Amino acid sequence: MITFALSMLLLATGASFVLGRRRVLAMVERPVDLQSLPGYYGWYTALWCLVPGFVVVLGWMGSAPWLLEGATLNASGIDLASRSEAEISLFMNNVKNLASGSIPSLPDDPALLAAAERYIELRGRGAAIASGFVALFAAAGFSYAFRRLRPNLAARNDVERVLRLTLMACSTLAVVITFGIVFSLLAETLQFFNRVSPIEFLFGTHWSPQTALRVDQVGSSGSFGAVPIFTGTLLITAIAMLVAVPIGLLSAIYMGFYASRRVRAVAKPLLEVLAGVPTVVYGFFAALAVGPVLRDVGSAIGLSVASESALAAGLIMGVMIIPFVSSLSDDAIAAVPDAMRNGSLGLGATESETIRSVILPAALPGIVNAFLLAASRAIGETMIVVMAAGLAANLTANPLEAVTTVTVQIVTLLTGDQEFDSAKTLSAFALGLVLFFVTLCLNLIALAVVRRFREEYE
Amino acid sequence: MQARLTGRNAAELRFRLYGLFAIGAAIATLGVLLFSIVGKGYTAFVQTEILLDVRFDAAAIGDLEDLEGEGRRAALQRADYGALLRESLREQFPDVEGRTAIRSLTALVSTGARAMLREKIADDPALLDRSVPLWLTADDEVDMLMKGQIARDVPESERRLSDVQLAWVDALEAEGRIRTVFNRTFLTAGDSREPELAGVWGALVGSFLTLAVALGVSFPIGVLTAVYLEEFAPKNRWTDLVEVNINNLAAVPSIVYGLLGLAVFLNILQLPRSAPLVGGLTLALMTLPTIIIAARSAILGVPPSIREAARGVGASPLQVVAHHVLPLALPGILTGTIIGMARALGETAPLLMVGMVAFIVDVPGSLTDAATVLPVQIFLWADSPERGFVEKVSGAILVLMTFLLLMNAGAIVMRQKFEKRW
Amino acid sequence: MLLAPSDSEAEVIVPEPSTEEFRPKMNATAVDVYYGDTHAVKKVDLPILEGDVTALIGPSGCGKSTLLRCFNRMNDAIAACRVEGEITLEGRSIFDAEIDVVELRARVGMVFQKPNPFPKSVYDNVAYGPRIHGIARKGPEMDAIVASSLERAGLWQEVKDRLQESGTALSGGQQQRLCIARAIAVDPEVILMDEPCSALDPIATAKIEELICELRGRFAIAIVTHNMQQAARVSQRTAFFHLGELVEYGRTEDIFTNPVQERTRDYITGRYG
Known part of the structure; x- marks a missing residue:
């Protein structure tokens, strides 16, 4: 129905364009006598038709689900006060599923069937009314604009003003997304903190989010001490950085100062391929190839290595961020003025002495920026750890044991069928907020560092 | 002095070797990764088949002669094809007795x-009561055996095949009744619980729909944002706030x-x-910063003299952008967009x-049907316990990497073909 | 009578023109231009006469290009730039809210220092202006405008067989004449030229100068130049700027043979520049 209303609106917009253009051309002898190009009068009329209609469509799309739900519940005659929120939302879900016909085998509850019928009826009526309003607003806008058409109307200026506003609105979306992230995470997190104290969450050392379905079951409360998750994340990130930083930095140095043209022509694209490999592929590789190999090697030398050890996930995550570190370090090194390097070489320093004592210190802010962004990437990386790291929240610093991470927990808590309002699912949002906040800080510091750095050399 | 110089030169050489070692390590890992995936994955594109003489027994299927349309379809649906299979297998191995053995x-x-x-008989009712030799898809365990994935020397209890x-x-093999052929099912079917029936087509279509939504939303918004910020x-x-926001959003973890x-x-x-609609919208938010940043640098690359020229003959600011800046920046914008889309395609x-x-x-x-995408399909299969899915995972990875490679190659070609013309 | 504001050293004396030839097409009165904190143009009065070529000369950084760009409000796009004072076109202020800057630029065209053809065909380069101003659409009408503009810019013979080739494929001098053709295609009243020959070789320069002399009379032309011989060759009026001030304005022959101000004399005789 929405698609139908929208396509009718678009058709009407097209027609308005043609009509507006034609009308204004009929008013003058030569097109030159018009204040703007004829097409702009077409756009002027078209926009006056499209914008009011579109606003109605948006309003309808935003409010319809809520209005429909409320109206259906009221009409269904079930006693809202006696039922819990979860029951009502389950009921509504069943009604919707029935209405869309996606689940044919539901319990033959007469109230449910009646509500579904009512829902379908209301949905149809609502759509009809809304379509009527769309048509009305579009027609009103069109006739207003159509009557205002004159050869001296500054149509171009009006049209361009609208376009400029559109451009501006688009650019604010970036800010809207950030606020959207913060608010959606914050809202759920606050609900979570209503049930679990923030102190326990941030400082507790026991994590087992399994809440029982019924209150009288054992262990119904679950425990939400996130410290083992944070340490697990840090452990894996540290291993990844230990792999990626030296290899990435040395690669960048080698490419920048030593590699022949031919080596560079081969190695650079290969590093880019490494950057382009999807993380799910790395995860598969870590779980299937690296994990078992590490375990076998471990048992051969008498160490017990968990098959989902932090080491396997960390190593592969390190490989994943190598190209990231090397390309950012490369930029930082390339930004150091050649004069500095020549000065040092001219004094008789060897290339490596120059790099170590002149280039690297000068490029340090850029390199730090690379490390920070790489760390932020490693902390937020999901698929490798989901596939290769464990689920159990062990508080350990031993890389040979299995640990879990923030992202792994978010995925396990939120996939599969889960009721939405339990502490278990809400805790995922709290973890998400922590993740967002930490990576935000790292990114902002990195941005500030790189800005400083740029100012220095510009 | 001489000794010092020797020492310094040795240090120089060592440093150089570290660098070489680092690059070598990175590239070697890539090699091992690709090698292990290709090595495991290429067998996903072939499939074992077994030749059986199947007799389409009229007693098992029923009379199709006087049935039309719906009734015929229902009759075909009802027929006991398992019995047909059992019969033809028993013909092949007449000395097998007992329910478990036959099972x-x-x-x-x-x-x-x-x-x-069912399809065979539906296509050609003349086959009724005739015996025809048919190549039938083998079970995944047999398939694994033929591909050498099941070791014959382990104890029977640890094997899936007795x-x-x-x-x-x-x-069967001795009689020439087993062959391996190109696995069309893998490229044309949707997901399945049975490895030999599972394919990537459903996931590919899902990926395509999802990317279409992501592109449709993020490309216009991204380009318009870039135009606003630059022009x-x-x-x-x-x-300033908008700019910091965009740079930050580019580094926010995808799971957020x-x-x-x-x-x-x-x-x-x-x-x-x-639904692909929701997946696409989510990916659109994720790729938006990438597209904005690429588009901004492409727009910045258009020389200011072009803008001056257009303004000088009286083009309005928006005309300057629409007639001159955007057409010239488009190759750069598209290159960035393709790279962003490639990343979205690999995102799970x-x-x-x-x-x-x-x-x-x-x-x-x-766009509103339930769907999955290629990387998620890989994730799901990687989680499956069946042995047969291991090669499917690697095969699906090969398909995914092929698409990624094509997209990136497209971006490179675009960049080289349209590099600065002024 | 026009009077420039006095400075500490000397009065600027503008010779009284004979009434019949003094027809200001555009007129700048007490114009100040600021670039951020820099005061780039200081209280300048300058007329641009109908049918004449007015040359703006002076050492680099004296504000002459900045002033020229004020005449069709090209400085609008620069956020840090602020213009005060009054500039009129046919007696009407160009800063008037009623005046659309787009329309202004159709009447006051501009040719830039570096030839900057669009990376489009020769034909589309010339046709662009008429198209966006709705002067002509496709077809023979537009063909005629393109041909006559190229003819007037002295380029027709050279490009008539390669109208669909890219404008950027032409030589430097041809590109600049293409830019002039592009400017006159919308039939402006005034053409502003910002050092149009500084990026060209002497032969191409000679062609452009010839062209300027031919265009004179049809359009009011203002040209900024570094080259004093050029100013002497093509212009009828000359304005000498120094450090953002208009030092002297008058008939070109007067300025070059008998300048009133000492600073003008020093510059013309090559004492500084």
Whole structure:
């Protein structure tokens, strides 16, 4: 129905364009006598038709689900006060599923069937009314604009003003997304903190989010001490950085100062391929190839290595961020003025002495920026750890044991069928907020560092 | 002095070797990764088949002569193709007796073989009561055996195929009744619980629909944002805030976008779960910063003299952008967009959050159908216990990497073909 | 009578023109231009006469290009730039809210220092202006405008067989004449030229100068130049700028043979520049 209303609106917009253009051309002898190009009068009329209609469509799309739900519940005659929120939302879900016909085998509850019928009826009526309003607003806008058409109307200026506003609105979306992230995470997190104290969450050392379905079951409360998750994340990130930083930095140095043209022509694209490999592929590789190999090697030398050890996930995550570190370090090194390097070489320093004592210190802010962004990437990386790291929240610093991470927990808590309002699912949002906040800080510091750095050399 | 110099030169050489070692290590890892995936994955593109003489017994299927349309379809649907299979297998191995023995005998053929028989008879009713030799898809265990994935020397209890079954397979092979052919199912079917019937087509279509939504939303918004920031935005605190925001969003972990999608698109806007529409919108938010940043640098690359020239003959600011700046910046913008889309194609985590992780057999037909995407399919198969899925995972990875390679190659070609013309 | 504001050293004396030839097409009165904190143009009065070529000369950084760009409000796009004072076109202020800057630029065209053809065909380069101003659409009408503009810019013979080739494929001098053709295609009243020959070789320069002399009379032309011989060759009026001030304005022959100001004399005789 929405698609139908929208396509009718678009058709009407097209027609308005043609009509507006034609009308204004009929008013003058030569097109030159018009204040703007004829097409702009077409756009002027078209926009006056499209914008009011579109606003109605948006309003309808935003409010319809809520209005429909409320109206259906009221009409269904079930006693809202006696039922819990979860029951009502389950009921509504069943009604919707029935209405869309996606689940044919539901319990033959007469109230449910009646509500579904009512829902379908209301949905149809609502759509009809809304379509009527769309048509009305579009027609009103069109006739207003159509009557205002004159050869001296500054149509171009009006049209361009609208376009400029559109451009501006688009650019604010970036800010809207950030606020959207913060608010959606914050809202759920606050609900979570209503049930679990923030102190326990941030400082507790026991994590087992399994809440029982019924209150009288054992262990119904679950425990939400996130410290083992944070340490697990840090452990894996540290291993990844230990792999990626030296290899990435040395690669960048080698490419920048030593590699022949031919080596560079081969190695650079290969590093880019490494950057382009999807993380799910790395995860598969870590779980299937690296994990078992590490375990076998471990048992051969008498160490017990968990098959989902932090080491396997960390190593592969390190490989994943190598190209990231090397390309950012490369930029930082390339930004150091050649004069500095020549000065040092001219004094008789060897290339490596120059790099170590002149280039690297000068490029340090850029390199730090690379490390920070790489760390932020490693902390937020999901698929490798989901596939290769464990689920159990062990508080350990031993890389040979299995640990879990923030992202792994978010995925396990939120996939599969889960009721939405339990502490278990809400805790995922709290973890998400922590993740967002930490990576935000790292990114902002990195941005500030790189800005400083740029100012220095510009 | 001489000794010092020797020492310094040795240090120089060492440093150089470290660098060489670092690059070598990175590239070697890439090599091992690709090698192990190609090595495991190429067998996904072939499939073992077993030749059986099937007699389409009229007693088992019923009389099709006087049935038309719906009734005929129902009759075909009802017929007991398992019995047909059992009969033809027993003909092949007349000395097999007993229910369990017969069951393990039929287990050699894929459960999908029944559907094959149904299609055969539906296409050609003249086959009724005739015996025809047919190549039927083998069960994944037989397939694994033929591909050398099942070791014959381990104790029987640790094998999925019993000694008797091995003997049957050997007998079939000796008679030339086993062959391996190109696996069309893998490229044309949707997901399945049976490895030999599972394919990537459903996931590919899902990926395509999802990317289409992501592109349709993020490309226009991204380009318009870039135009505003480069051509119109006044330099003030608000613009600064927008800029910092975009740079930061480019580095936000993808799973956070998944949480945003879950909270906004599913819970507030009540859009359908698991649908390409929601997945695409989520990925659009994720790729938006990439596209904005690429578009801005492309727009910045258009020389200011072109803008002056256009303004000088009286083009309005928007005409300058629409007639001159955007056409010239387009190759750069498209290159950045392709790279962003390639990243979205390989993305998994945010889609798990919006429920695109369900087991879906049907190929999605619209933006609101439940669907999965290629990387998620890989994730799901990697989680499956069946041995047969290991090669499917690697095969699906090969398909995914092929697409990524094509997209990146496209971006490179675009960049070289349209590099600066002024 | 026009009077420039006095400075500490000397009065600027503008010779009284004979009434019949003094027809200001555009007129700048007390114009100040600021670039951020820099005061780039200081209280300048300058007329641009109908049918004449007015040359703006002076050492680099004296504000002459900045002033020229004020005449069709090209400085609008620069956020840090602020213009005060009054500039009129046919007696009407160009800063008037009623005046659309787009329309102004159709009447006051501009040719830039570096030839900057669009990376489009020769034909589309010339046709662009008429198209966006709705002077002509496709077809023979537009063909005629393109041909006559190229003819007037002295380029027609050279490009008539390669109208669909890219404008950027032409030589430097041809590109600059293409830019002039592009400017006159919308039939402006005034053409502003910002050092149009500084990026060209002497032969191409000679062609452009010839062209300027031919265009004179049809359009009011203002040209900024570094080259004093050029100013002497093509212009009828000359304005000498120094450090953002208009030092002297008058008939070209007067300025070059008998300047009133000492600073003008020093510059013309090559004492500084």
